[in-house]
Amino acid sequence: MxxxxxxxxxxxxxxxxxxxxxxxxxxxxxxxxxxxxxxxxxxxxxxxxxxxxxxxxxxxxxxxxxxxxxxxxxxxxxxxxxxxxxxxxxxxxxxxxxxxxxxxxxxxxxxxxxxxxxxxRAPMRDKTAMNISVFMMLLVMVVIIYSTYSAHELYDERGYQAVTESGSVNEKLNFIIEIGKNKSDSLPNYWMMIALFFPIIIATGALRKIWNFLFPSNVFIFGDRKKKYEDRIALVREGLNNSLFSPLR
Structure with a gap:
C-alpha cells in the first residue's frame, strides 16, 4: 500500500x-x-x-x-x-x-x-514584531495613567492636610517645594518619552531587524555568508561578555 x-x-x-x-x-x-x-x-x-x-x-x-x-x-x-x-x-x-x-x-x-x-528558532516576522511593540506601548501607557493618577491622589490628600491642619507658613512652603520636586521627577515624564519610541520601532521594523541580527535564522552558511555569520556571532558574544562581565572586572 x-x-x-x-x-x-x-x-x-x-x-x-x-x-x-x-x-x-x-x-x-x-x-x-x-x-x-x-x-x-x-x-x-x-x-x-x-x-x-x-x-x-x-x-x-x-x-x-x-x-x-x-x-x-x-x-x-x-x-x-x-x-x-x-x-x-x-x-x-x-x-x-x-x-x-x-x-x-x-x-x-x-x-x-x-x-x-x-x-x-524561527526568525521574527513583521506581524510578531508589531504585536510585541503594540503590547509594550500599551503597557507603558497603563504605567503612565496609573502613575499620573497616583500622583494626583497623593497631591490632593497631602495638599488638603497641609492647608487644613497646619498653621505654619514654613510647612506650607516646604510642601509646595516638595510637590514641585516630585512633579519634575515624576514617572510620567520619563515613560512618555519611552512611549514615543514605539511608533518609530513599529514603522521602521527595528525590533524585527535587531532580533534577527542577534539570532540569525534561515541562513545558508556557505561562501561569503559563512564568514559574515561567524563574524556576527563573534560580535554578539563579545557584546554579551562585555555587558555581563565588565561590571565584575
Missing part, C-alpha cells in the same frame, strides 16, 4: 556544509538507490540543478547572488519520490512511494536529524 508524508518544520534553519553533507548521506543511504539532485535558486534570479554537492557548498553566496532557496530531490528511484526544500519560509519535506514502511523510515530518520541539528 502506498503512502505519502508532507511536513513543514516548525522554526528556522542553519545549513552549512557539514549539515548538508550529513543530510545528503542520510537520504541516499536510506533510499537504497537513486541519487540526489540539488536545485539552487540565487538572489540574481539565476537557478540551476546539479548532482555534485561541491557546486552548492562552493557557491560565493554573496549578497546580490546569495542562495535564496535550495531543493533536494531524489531521482532514479522507483520506490520513493523525495523533495526537501529550504527557503526563507523555513523547511518543508514531501515523500511519497508505493511502500509505506520505506516512506516513513526515510521521513523518520530525516526528521530526527533535522530537528536535532538543523532546525532552530
Amino acid at each position: 502506498g503512502a505519502y508524508v508532507e511536513h513543514v518544520f516548525s522554526g528556522g534553519f542553519l545549513l552549512d556544509e557539514g549539515r548538508l553533507r550529513k543530510i545528503s548521506d542520510l537520504i541516499e543511504n536510506r533510499s537504497g538507490e537513486g541519487s540526489l539532485i540539488f536545485k539552487v535558486y540565487r538572489g540574481d534570479s539565476f537557478s540551476y540543478e546539479t548532482s555534485n554537492i561541491d557546486d552548492v557548498v562552493n557557491e560565493d553566496n554573496e549578497d546580490w547572488r546569495a542562495i535564496k532557496r535550495l531543493d533536494l530531490r531524489l531521482v532514479e528511484n522507483h520506490d520513493l519520490d523525495f523533495d526537501l526544500s529550504f527557503s526563507d519560509q523555513g523547511v518543508s519535506i514531501f515523500i511519497t512511494g508505493p511502500v509505506r514502511d520505506a516512506v516513513f523510515l526515510v521521513f523518520s530518520d530525516v526528521k530526527e536529524y533535522m530537528s536535532s541539528d538543523v532546525i532552530i
